[in-house]
Amino acid sequence: MAIIDAFAPEPYVRGRQVYVRAPQPIEFPSEEGPEERVSETKRHLEARTTLYLLLKEALAGMAIGSEQFVYTDAGDPKKCLSPDVFVKSDSTDQVFETWKIWERGAPSLAVEIVSASDRRDADWNEKYARYQASGIAEVVRFDADGTPSLRVWDRVDGDLVERASDSPALRECVALRLWWAIVPSDYGPMLRLARDREGNDLLPTPNEERLRLAEELAEERRARSLAEHARLLAEHERLLAEHNLRAEAAARAAAEAENEQLRAELARLRAAR
Numbered sequence: 001m002a003i004i005d006a007f008a009p010e011p012y013v014r015g016r017q018v019y020v021r022a023p024q025p026i027e028f029p030s031e032e033g034p035e036e037r038v039s040e041t042k043r044h045l046e047a048r049t050t051l052y053l054l055l056k057e058a059l060a061g062m063a064i065g066s067e068q069f070v071y072t073d074a075g076d077p078k079k080c081l082s083p084d085v086f087v088k089s090d091s092t093d094q095v096f097e098t099w100k101i102w103e104r105g106a107p108s109l110a111v112e113i114v115s116a117s118d119r120r121d122a123d124w125n126e127k128y129a130r131y132q133a134s135g136i137a138e139v140v141r142f143d144a145d146g147t148p149s150l151r152v153w154d155r156v157d158g159d160l161v162e163r164a165s166d167s168p169a170l171r172e173c174v175a176l177r178l179w180w181a182i183v184p185s186d187y188g189p190m191l192r193l194a195r196d197r198e199g200n201d202l203l204p205t206p207n208e209e210r211l212r213l214a215e216e217l218a219e220e221r222r223a224r225s226l227a228e229h230a231r232l233l234a235e236h237e238r239l240l241a242e243h244n245l246r247a248e249a250a251a252r253a254a255a256e257a258e259n260e261q262l263r264a265e266l267a268r269l270r271a272a273r
Contacts, residue, residue, distance in 0.1 A: 030097035106135035114143035
């Protein structure tokens with residue numbers, strides 16, 4: 001007599017096929033486990049969030065992420081990256097917990113801001129191998145304390161190739177048609193983006209934009225106040241001029257009346273002789 005395995009999985013039917021078991025879903029976590037989580041320094045947090053926020057402000061509508069997992073293999077959740085900032089320029093922004101390349105496509109740009117915990121060459125070599133396999137078009141690595149501080153890789157004929165350090169267009173951000181700039185801040189050198197090669201026309205952070213708008217509003221108020229002051233001064237001068245004209249006319253009328261009175265008195269005296 002056949003022995004029935006009470007723990008055998010139920011058959012799984014899909015269409016005309018019958019399978020010995022149902023497929024097991026592959027988990028793609030949106031967060032690291034407690035044992036894998038690495039703390040973030042204040043300096044790294046400022047550098048990452050500054051870049052993320054200014055991109056979010058400037059690239060409204062594009063898909064932008066920061067430290068979400070980017071999964072590169074539908075069959076292996078261990079094959080993933082977690083860029084400090086990434087952008088998919090031809091995709092609209094929306095809420096996403098993770099980014100699965102086989103569903104959304106490879107990002108156009110990924111930025112790695114180096115911290116003390118991942119400065120070792122071995123760490124970067126491992127990340128580079130993942131970026132090489134990811135299909136991401138442009139990869140930027142910024143190390144505020146490194147030499148060089150900025151390294152950039154482009155996808156060239158399918159291969160992720162580093163730009164030469166003396167390339168005249170080293171700081172060009174091809175994916176966004178902008179230019180990388182390294183600027184001082186309270187937290188040390190910070191990676192920013194500019195509209196010009198020289199880095200003079202920086203994309204503003206939300207705080208900088210608020211300050212700019214506040215300054216423009218204050219300037220507009222000053223201009224309006226000066227214009228109102230000038231209007232009131234002109235109105236005062238007009239009224240003063242009208243008052244002076246009326247006073248002069250009254251004085252002339254009074255003088256004319258007095259002269260007329262004198263002439264009449266003179267005529268009376270002459271007639272009395």
